[in-house]
Amino acid sequence: MINMELHRYPDVAALCGALAARLTAACATNPSPCMALAGGKTPLPIYRALGQHWSRSGQRARIVPTDDRCVAHDHAASNIAALRAAFADTADCLAITATDGAADGSLHVARSTLSNIGTFDAVLLGMGEDGHFASLFPGASNLQEGLALDARAAAILTTPEPLPPEAPFRRISLTLPRLLNARELHLCITGARKLDVLQQAAAQSSDLPWPVAALLRQTLVAVHVHWSP
Numbered sequence: 001m002i003n004m005e006l007h008r009y010p011d012v013a014a015l016c017g018a019l020a021a022r023l024t025a026a027c028a029t030n031p032s033p034c035m036a037l038a039g040g041k042t043p044l045p046i047y048r049a050l051g052q053h054w055s056r057s058g059q060r061a062r063i064v065p066t067d068d069r070c071v072a073h074d075h076a077a078s079n080i081a082a083l084r085a086a087f088a089d090t091a092d093c094l095a096i097t098a099t100d101g102a103a104d105g106s107l108h109v110a111r112s113t114l115s116n117i118g119t120f121d122a123v124l125l126g127m128g129e130d131g132h133f134a135s136l137f138p139g140a141s142n143l144q145e146g147l148a149l150d151a152r153a154a155a156i157l158t159t160p161e162p163l164p165p166e167a168p169f170r171r172i173s174l175t176l177p178r179l180l181n182a183r184e185l186h187l188c189i190t191g192a193r194k195l196d197v198l199q200q201a202a203a204q205s206s207d208l209p210w211p212v213a214a215l216l217r218q219t220l221v222a223v224h225v226h227w228s229p
């Protein structure tokens with residue numbers, strides 16, 4: 001049983017426009033919405049569109065990264081830095097890492113931040129070509145701690161094995177059950193390779209090698225997958 005609805009778009013601009021509208025609607029009745037948003041590059045136009053909407057609507061959203069690299073907040077690879085740049089002063093972007101990026105301090109920050117947040121109005125995830133989502137990477141020694149639906153921890157400190165060359169850092173990731181504590185959940189992917197990985201994962205009977213298979217198989221929250229070439 002796969003819990004996924006696939007939405008196809010002709011190009012990235014159409015995908016980002018549709019997702020921005022979906023996330024805006026998910027927050028429409030909440031004066032202080034809260035979302036968990038993916039790092040990476042694909043969703044940045046969505047965040048800029050959301051920020052422009054909230055600057056007009058008067059809503060004050062709280063945003064947390066679905067995951068972050070254990071780097072200082074002024075580091076080019078920092079997801080919280082990218083979110084704060086994308087939203088400028090239109091939303092409160094809350095860190096899940098320590099300002100200096102230290103790993104152990106970051107896990108404490110993540111758990112403290114998340115202890116003050118309830119159900120997300122919406123979650124937006126990205127996915128890598130290795131089937132990772134958030135920072136739940138295949139090969140990480142504690143991957144199952146992040147994927148287990150009965151996991152009590154809201155976030156884990158994890159080390160992708162091998163470290164991804166584009167961002168070779170330890171990570172803080174929200175766990176799958178924490179990401180599923182949401183009214184809506186969206187996954188944003190582009191390109192033929194990622195669609196192929198997603199469809200292979202949808203056919204998988206175990207979490208390996210694609211962590212995203214665990215997301216697709218859970219039955220707590222419908223997964224809206226948004227794809228364009």
Ligand SMILES: O=C(O)[C@H](O)[C@@H](O)[C@H](O)[C@H](O)COP(=O)(O)O
Nearest residue numbers: 038039040041042126127128134
């Ligand atoms: O910290 C990260 O890298 C992200 O949270 C990660 O999970 C990202 O969403 C995917 O790697 C897709 O990234 P792109 O959208 O840039 O391909």
